[in-house]
Amino acid sequence: MAPHLHDPTQHEKLDPAVLRDDTTFAAGRIAFFQYVIVAVFLFILAGFWNLQVQENEIYTEAADRNRIKSTPMLAARGKILDREGRVIVDNHSSFSVILSRENLKEEHLPAIAAGLNLDVEDLAGRLRRWKSVPKYRAIVVKEELTPAEISFVESHNDPDTFPELELAHVQHRMYPKDNLLAHVIGYVGEVTENELDQPEFAKYNQGDVIGKAGIERQYNDVLMGTDGERQSVVDSKGNERELIGYKDAIPGRSLQLTIDLDLQIVAEMTLEGRKGAVVALDVRTGEVLAMVSRPAYDANKFAGRIRRKDWDEIVLNPDKPMFNRAIQSNFSPGSTFKPLVALAGLESGVIDDQTTFQCNGGIPFYGRYFRCHARSGHGRVNLQRAMAQSCDVFFYSAANLMGIDKIYEYGEQLGLGRETGIDLPFEGKGLLPSSQWKARTLRQKWMGGDTVNVGIGQGYVNVTPIQLAVMIGGIANGGMWSRPHLVTDPNKRELHKLQVNPANVGSVVYGMYSVVNLGGTGGVARLPGIEVCGKTGTAQLYGYDVRAKGATVAKDLRDNAWFVGFAPRTNPEIVVAALFENGEHGNLAGPMVRDVMKIYFDKKARNVSRVPTLALAPLGQKGFAVN
Amino acid sequence: MASYRTLRDIDWALLLLSLFLCGLGVLQIYSATQGTKWHNAWWKQVVWVLLGLLLMWLISSIDYHTLLGQVPLLYAGILILLLLTFVVGTKVFGARRWIALPGGVLLQVSEFAKIVIVLMVARFLTELKTDALHWRDLLKLIGLVGLPMSLVMKQPDLGTSLTYLPILATGIFLAGLRWQYALILGIVVAVLIPSSWFLLKDYQKSRIETFLDPSRDPKGEGYQVIQSKIAIGNGGMWGKGVTQGTQTRLQFLPVPHTDFIFSAFAEEHGFVGVVVVLGLYFLLLMQIVQNAQTSPDRAGMYICMGICSLLLFHLLVNVGMVVGRMPVTGIPLPFMSSGGSGMLSVFMMLGLVHNVRLRRFVN
Numbered sequence: 006m007a008p009h010l011h012d013p014t015q016h017e018k019l020d021p022a023v024l025r026d027d028t029t030f031a032a033g034r035i036a037f038f039q040y041v042i043v044a045v046f047l048f049i050l051a052g053f054w055n056l057q058v059q060e061n062e063i064y065t066e067a068a069d070r071n072r073i074k075s076t077p078m079l080a081a082r083g084k085i086l087d088r089e090g091r092v093i094v095d096n097h098s099s100f101s102v103i104l105s106r107e108n109l110k111e112e113h114l115p116a117i118a119a120g121l122n123l124d125v126e127d128l129a130g131r132l133r134r135w136k137s138v139p140k141y142r143a144i145v146v147k148e149e150l151t152p153a154e155i156s157f158v159e160s161h162n163d164p165d166t167f168p169e170l171e172l173a174h175v176q177h178r179m180y181p182k183d184n185l186l187a188h189v190i191g192y193v194g195e196v197t198e199n200e201l202d203q204p205e206f207a208k209y210n211q212g213d214v215i216g217k218a219g220i221e222r223q224y225n226d227v228l229m230g231t232d233g234e235r236q237s238v239v240d241s242k243g244n245e246r247e248l249i250g251y252k253d254a255i256p257g258r259s260l261q262l263t264i265d266l267d268l269q270i271v272a273e274m275t276l277e278g279r280k281g282a283v284v285a286l287d288v289r290t291g292e293v294l295a296m297v298s299r300p301a302y303d304a305n306k307f308a309g310r311i312r313r314k315d316w317d318e319i320v321l322n323p324d325k326p327m328f329n330r331a332i333q334s335n336f337s338p339g340s341t342f343k344p345l346v347a348l349a350g351l352e353s354g355v356i357d358d359q360t361t362f363q364c365n366g367g368i369p370f371y372g373r374y375f376r377c378h379a380r381s382g383h384g385r386v387n388l389q390r391a392m393a394q395s396c397d398v399f400f401y402s403a404a405n406l407m408g409i410d411k412i413y414e415y416g417e418q419l420g421l422g423r424e425t426g427i428d429l430p431f432e433g434k435g436l437l438p439s440s441q442w443k444a445r446t447l448r449q450k451w452m453g454g455d456t457v458n459v460g461i462g463q464g465y466v467n468v469t470p471i472q473l474a475v476m477i478g479g480i481a482n483g484g485m486w487s488r489p490h491l492v493t494d495p496n497k498r499e500l501h502k503l504q505v506n507p508a509n510v511g512s513v514v515y516g517m518y519s520v521v522n523l524g525g526t527g528g529v530a531r532l533p534g535i536e537v538c539g540k541t542g543t544a545q546l547y548g549y550d551v552r553a554k555g556a557t558v559a560k561d562l563r564d565n566a567w568f569v570g571f572a573p574r575t576n577p578e579i580v581v582a583a584l585f586e587n588g589e590h591g592n593l594a595g596p597m598v599r600d601v602m603k604i605y606f607d608k609k610a611r612n613v614s615r616v617p618t619l620a621l622a623p624l625g626q627k628g629f630a631v632n
Numbered sequence: 633m634a635s636y637r638t639l640r641d642i643d644w645a646l647l648l649l650s651l652f653l654c655g656l657g658v659l660q661i662y663s664a665t666q667g668t669k670w671h672n673a674w675w676k677q678v679v680w681v682l683l684g685l686l687l688m689w690l691i692s693s694i695d696y697h698t699l700l701g702q703v704p705l706l707y708a709g710i711l712i713l714l715l716l717t718f719v720v721g722t723k724v725f726g727a728r729r730w731i732a733l734p735g736g737v738l739l740q741v742s743e744f745a746k747i748v749i750v751l752m753v754a755r756f757l758t759e760l761k762t763d764a765l766h767w768r769d770l771l772k773l774i775g776l777v778g779l780p781m782s783l784v785m786k787q788p789d790l791g792t793s794l795t796y797l798p799i800l801a802t803g804i805f806l807a808g809l810r811w812q813y814a815l816i817l818g819i820v821v822a823v824l825i826p827s828s829w830f831l832l833k834d835y836q837k838s839r840i841e842t843f844l845d846p847s848r849d850p851k852g853e854g855y856q857v858i859q860s861k862i863a864i865g866n867g868g869m870w871g872k873g874v875t876q877g878t879q880t881r882l883q884f885l886p887v888p889h890t891d892f893i894f895s896a897f898a899e900e901h902g903f904v905g906v907v908v909v910l911g912l913y914f915l916l917l918m919q920i921v922q923n924a925q926t927s928p929d930r931a932g933m934y935i936c937m938g939i940c941s942l943l944l945f946h947l948l949v950n951v952g953m954v955v956g957r958m959p960v961t962g963i964p965l966p967f968m969s970s971g972g973s974g975m976l977s978v979f980m981m982l983g984l985v986h987n988v989r990l991r992r993f994v995n
Contacts, residue, residue, distance in 0.1 A: 028925070028933040031806045035925055038802070038937065042917050045948050046910060052955035053910075056865040057903040064865020071862065072878045240882040 074105065074239045075250075076143055077212075080230025081176030083257035085190060085220060087266040088292075094190055096176035101148040102158050105169035106132065117170070120157035121147050134198060135211060143169075144212060149177055176256075178214075184301035185273060188329035189264065189293075189429070189491065191219020192307035217307070219329070220262065220491060223428050230257040262491050263292035271604045272297045272581075275597035280586040281565075282330035282470045285601050288478040288577045291487030293427070295581075295601060296471075298330040330584065332425075333433040335467040339542035340395045340526075341567045341582075342462025344480050344513050346404055347388060349415040351509035355406040358512040361387045364398035371453045375401050378543070392516025393525030395541060397461045404460025409451055412459060413439035416466075418503040419476040419486065426488040426499060427471060435472050438465035463545060470582045473569050478580035479503065481517075481538065481571045483510050514538055518574050521595075529595040530570050535606050538577075539570025539598060543589070563587040568594035572602050579605050643923060643989045649916040650967055650982055654681045654975075656909060657893065657968030663875045664888035664896040673889050673970045680972045684979030691983025692990060699984075700755045700931055703748070707776075710748045713741045714783040721787075729787050730973075740973035742784040742792040746942060747980050749777060749796050753803040754934035764808040770817075773800065790836055791961035795945055802941035803934055839960050856886045860895040860954045871902030889970040891962055895954040913947055923989045932988035939981045 056064060079101070085094035102121060109132075118125040128146060135144050150158070150172075158170045178193055194217045200206040209215055215229060216222035233254035238246045272283040272295040285295040300322070306315045319326055328334065350356040366382035367374050377383065377397040383390070391399030404412060416422065422437025438459060440451035458464030468476070471489060479486035484503035517538035520527040526541045544565040566588030571580040583597040658681070662674035691699075699706075713731070721728030722738055730738035756773055760766075765773075777800045784793035809817075829837065863879035866872065875881065877899035880888045888896035898906050917940055924936035943966055950965040952958030964971055966978045 028927055028930055030808075031930075031933060032925070034806050034808075035921060035933075035937065038805075038941070039918070039921055042914070042921070042940075042944055045944055046914050048957070049948065049951045049955065050907070050910060052952070052957045053864065053898065053903055053906045056861055056955060057867055057898065057906070058869055060865055061868040064862050065868065067862045068866035068879055068884075071859075071884050072882050238878075238882065240884075246882065 072238050072240075074143070074237050074245070076103065076171065076235045076237075077145070077173070078233035078235060078252075078254045079145075079173065079175045079214075080232050080254035081256040082178060082193065082214075082230060083228040084259040085228070086259060086261045087264050087269075088262065088294075089265070090261065091266050093181060093186060093262070093264070093266065095179050097179045099148065099175060099177040100150045100155055100158075101145045101173045101175045102150060102154070103143040103171050103173045104146045105143045105171065106135070117146075117161075120161065121150070121154050123147060137211070143171070145173065148175065178305075180304035183273075184303055186264065186269060186296075187219075187301040187304050188298040188331065189219050189262070189296050190304060191221040191223075191430075192217055192304040193221050194307055194311070218327075218431075219429060220260065222430050224260050224492060227260055228257040231255040260492060263287070263294065263493060264296070264491065265294045265605075265608075267604055267608055268295040268601055269297070271295075272597070272601050273299075275583070275600050276585075279588070280324060280330075281584040281588065281594075282334065283581065283583045283597055283601065284331045284470045284474045285579060285581040285605070286471075286474050286478055286489050288482050288571060288580050289487075290493075291475075291489045292493065293489055293491045294579065294605070296331045296491075298328070300324050300326040302326040329429070329431070330470065330586075332427060332429055332469055332471045333431060334469060334584070334586075335433050335435050336469075336565050336584065336586075337464075337466060337544040338462040338468045338473055339544035339565070339567055340397075340462055341473055341477070341540045341542035341569045342459075342466060342468075343392060343395065343400050344517060344540055345416055345419065345421075345476060346400050346412060346460050346462075347392065347513045347516060348480055348505065348509060349411050350403040350407055351388075351512060352415065352505055353407045353411045355411075356388065356403050358388050360403075361385045362391070362396075362399045362402045364396050368398045368401055370401065370405055370457050373454055375457055388512060389516050389519050389523075392513075392540070393519035393523055395520075395526050400460040401457045402460075404456050405453065409438065409440055409456040409459060412456070413437055413442075415503070416476070418484075418501065419479045420501065421466075421468060421472055421476055425469075425471050425475050426490075428490050428492055428494075432471075433469045435469050436465060436467040462542060470584045473567070474580050474582035477517075477540070477569045477582065478571060478577070480510065480513055481577040481580060483507055514574060517570075521570065527568060527570070527595050530568065530599040530602075532572070532599055532603055532606070535572050535602065536574035537570055537572040537599065537602060538574050539568060539595070541595060542567030542569070563589050566594040568598045570595075570598040570602065572606070641990050641993075643919065643986055646916065646919045646923070646982065646985065646989075649912055649919065650979075651681075653909070653912055653916070653967035656897070657965075657970075659874070660893055660897045660900075660968065661889045661970045663877075663900060664880050664885075664893065666875060666881070668883070670889055670970070676972075677970050677975070680975040681979075683972075684975050687976055688979040688983035688986065691980050692986035694987070695991065696751075696932065696935060696984060696987045699751055699987075700758070703752050703755045706748045707752050710741070710745045711780060711783070714745065714780055717741055717787065727787050727789055729789050729792075737972065740792075742780075742787070742789055743973040743977040744980075745780050745784065746795060746799070746977055747984070749780065749799050750935055750938040750942070750981065750984065752776060753799055753938055754931050757803050757807045757934050758929070758931040760807065764810055765804060765813065767813055770804065770809075770813060773804070788833060788836075789962070790832075791949070791963040794949075794961070795942055795963065798941040798945040799938040802937050806934065806937055856892070856960060857953070857956050859884045859886065860892050861956045863892075863895045863899040864955060867899040867902045867905075869903050871898075871900050871905055874900055876900060891950065891964060891969065892954055893969050894951050894965055897968070898954070910951075917944055917947075920985050923985050923992075926992050927988050928992050932991070935984050936988055939985060942981070943978070 081096050084092055087093055114128055115125050118128045123146065131146065155172065158172050161170050180190065193214050196206060196209045196213045196215050201209065201211065216225035221228065231254065233252045234250065236250035237248050240246055268285055272285060276283060276297050276299040279299055281299060283295060283297045284293065286293055302319045363385050364377055364383035366380045367376040378395065383394050383396040383398070386394065386396045386399050390396070416437045421435055423434055424432045443449055443451045455464055459466050475486055475489055484505040486501050488497070488499035517540050518536065519525050520541065521530045521537045521539050527539045530537050530539050544567060566585040567583070569580070569582040571577045579602060581598040581601045583594040585594040585597065588594060658674050658677050661677050665671050665673050717728050717731055720731060722730045722732050724730060729740050729742060731741055733739055753773065756776065760769055777796055781793045781796045859879060863877060863885045866879055872878070877896060879885045879899050880896040885892055885896055897909065920936050920940040924933045924940065927933040927936060946963055946966050949958050949961055949963045953960055964974045966974065
């Protein structure tokens with residue numbers, strides 16, 4: 006410390022006595038004060054350390070949220086076309102309203118909901134779901150605005166008095182009328198929170214509209230475009246200061262299906278008012294020409310944000326309209342299974358085309374009496390007559406002779422018991438039983454009676470309509486079949502070959518030819534000038550025993566009618582499988598197959614004259630596309 | 633008297649530190665107000681700094697003992713001026729704090745009252761020449777400080793009136809307070825603070841409530857604190873660069889050149905800049921303490937310590953506020969915040985410190 010020397014004469018204004026005091030008395034207190042200064046600085050510095058170093062990221066993001074406003078520019082989804090380039094699914098222009106949440110005031114919600122005809126609760130729920138997304142990202146609150154709603158938005162987008170509502174021009178999904186192709190196409194919807202938690206959806210963002218079912222889901226990556234974004238810097242008043250980013254929306258690519266709209270429309274019409282499915286495949290390539298499942302639903306209701314009422318109506322319907330029966334329903338194939346049993350029998354040598362069995366309306370096996378559908382019996386039948394008349398006794402006997410594992414071997418190679426690999430989500434597997442299967446899943450020994458039942462397509466065996474089409478098509482094509490598909494992908498051409506004797510195939514095909522053309526059970530499927538082959542099926546939901554007791558059977562427990570046919574007899578081109586649920590008898594499903602084949606061959610006959618023009622049409626010119 | 637004053641005796645460290653801080657303040661004002669209606673605040677600030685230096689020189693050249701001798705006169709004068717603000721004061725934001733001078737300059741009397749209170753406390757305690765206060769003197773001193781304080785509170789300007797308290801508290805602490813008194817005083821304060829809640833105006837209550845929970849009113853009182861914290865946090869370790877602070881430039885930060893200048897600085901210069909500037913303030917305060925320690929007499933020590941505690945309080949409340957650790961009070965940051973009266977008064981106080989220092993080798 007500096008020396009303290011006092012000169013009273015210089016301080017005449019004060020009492021000199023005071024000035025004799027020096028400051029040493031307070032030295033300790035001053036030191037204490039210095040510690041206080043240090044403490045204050047540490048206290049303040051800790052605040053900065055916390056904000057700038059520890060929580061820097063939180064605040065940087067908050068600053069960006071403050072200043073960056075990002076407006077989405079929604080990409081249009083690709084069109085879906087039929088095999089001839091005709092448009093099945095398109096988009097149409099509409100307005101959506103986007104809400105910038107940064108300036109949103111809670112008390113404005115009722116007014117917004119009222120102006121946009123939304124439910125306040127729905128709107129609030131929507132905002133809650135978006136909580137995790139940065140606030141500067143605006144969200145779509147309603148699509149397909151009516152003119153009244155558009156003018157509401159236009160008159161309420163003053164940032165000073167009302168939270169920012171903005172119009173966005175979007176391309177909205179438009180599905181065909183009358184539920185056409187509903188199950189094949191599927192529908193789109195906003196990705197849900199549950200989905201976002203799953204790894205396969207990780208690439209999507211909150212608010213993305215993605216395919217939820219059918220082709221829309223399977224080929225979402227092709228169809229879905231990449232949304233663009235417009236990022237601008239705004240000041241605290243919401244005024245735009247500069248444009249910092251502009252990313253154009255990239256529209257999705259168009260997708261051409263193998264579906265032929267003409268066949269599809271006919272197939273749809275044959276099922277009108279019925280419950281069931283129709284699948285038509287090109288035997289040679291596996292291309293799906295038509296696929297229908299009824300009842301169906303209106304995909305347009307899903308295209309926007311589906312209303313609760315509509316959703317309940319669809320989901321709670323006992324007929325399950327969302328269910329694609331063509332690939333998902335598992336039913337007994339009934340007699341349509343017989344061509345497989347016949348082929349397996351011939352190939353394994355237990356029968357040949359001259360083998361006969363005596364049908365007296367039934368036959369006992371393993372202490373049980375197995376009935377034929379013809380109570381009076383078919384008499385002595387060979388393969389051709391057994392196929393034509395669908396004699397159960399013949400196939401009971403053949404199956405019994407070869408055993409279940411032979412049937413399994415051939416059925417498995419013709420695609421039964423597993424997914425066919427069609428490019429649609431949620432395909433069913435059906436069930437092709439084997440002795441191993443029973444031991445494994447039911448922990449029971451396979452019984453001879455089980456085989457006998459399977460011989461006529463009953464018992465444990467279950468198929469989906471697409472499997473049936475693949476199997477029959479595969480037999481008709483001499484044991485060759487391709488993975489059925491809706492979009493042709495040269496990299497995914499799966500060709501399956503089953504080594505069979507062509508003579509045996511000829512015998513089975515001849516039997517199926519007889520079904521339609523030689524006084525068989527499927528005469529209704531006959532087409533003049535075309536060698537249609539096929540097989541009826543009546544799949545029991547109840548055994549013959551119950552029916553014999555004369556019980557009245559409720560409508561939804563009546564037998565399912567099947568028909569599966571192909572044409573022409575040699576070098577087959579098309580195979581069609583039809584399921585008519587509760588349709589009682591297979592010959593009711595026959596006309597459905599016939600009508601689809603008729604349009605196929607009619608078109609083919611007409612197209613022959615058009616072929617040169619078609620071939621010359623340059624790529625991209627859809628001269629023949631009829632909308 | 634002036635004969636032994638040489639340039640060498642000036643507290644150069646103190647002067648340089650204060651000028652450096654003023655310079656940073658001017659730069660920050662310039663950066664924060666570009667493109668706003670305050671865009672010429674920076675050169676006004678330069679003028680205030682120059683005027684402040686002039687006043688500092690004037691104050692330091694009059695022996696502080698002479699000034700102490702005039703305390704009754706100064707005290708009476710400031711009371712009259714404070715009362716006058718109620719009559720002729722200019723109302724801004726609902727408070728009468730300013731007296732308009734010719735030339736459009738507004739003077740904030742309460743700022744200059746600080747200097748008078750510093751002198752008054754120093755003289756009062758020096759004259760007691762005791763190491764332990766008697767409680768009669770204690771009450772007398774509280775009353776003397778309380779009178780101008782209550783006038784300022786009435787303006788209303790709670791923030792500035794509170795800045796008188798550290799002068800009083802530090803004076804009492806240094807003069808020596810018996811622990812019994814400290815205890816009683818503590819109890820009284822503990823009782824008074826909750827009951828004073830009912831005396832606060834609504835906006836003052838809401839400020840304190842908002843301090844406790846800024847999200848309570850994110851667009852109002854809390855908005856300022858939230859935006860200030862965002863600005864500071866956004867600065868990160870190294871800062872966004874001069875004129876690059878988005879919070880500041882896009883006007884999310886309220887009054888970035890006055891009360892919230894430090895958050896604007898923190899956004900643009902980051903934690904590193906904050907450490908540097910707080911370091912400068914720390915050195916400045918320590919320099920003033922050093923002058924108190926080397927003071928030739930108690931009066932000088934009381935003056936220096938009163939000023940030091942006042943500046944510390946300013947720093948704590950202002951910087952604490954921008955960083956969200958103190959409630960919002962309109963207390964400016966010494967040397968940096970834009971504003972004339974504050975700048976003049978702080979340089980006058982530095983003048984007093986220099987004054988004390990220049991006279992430490994008296995014979």
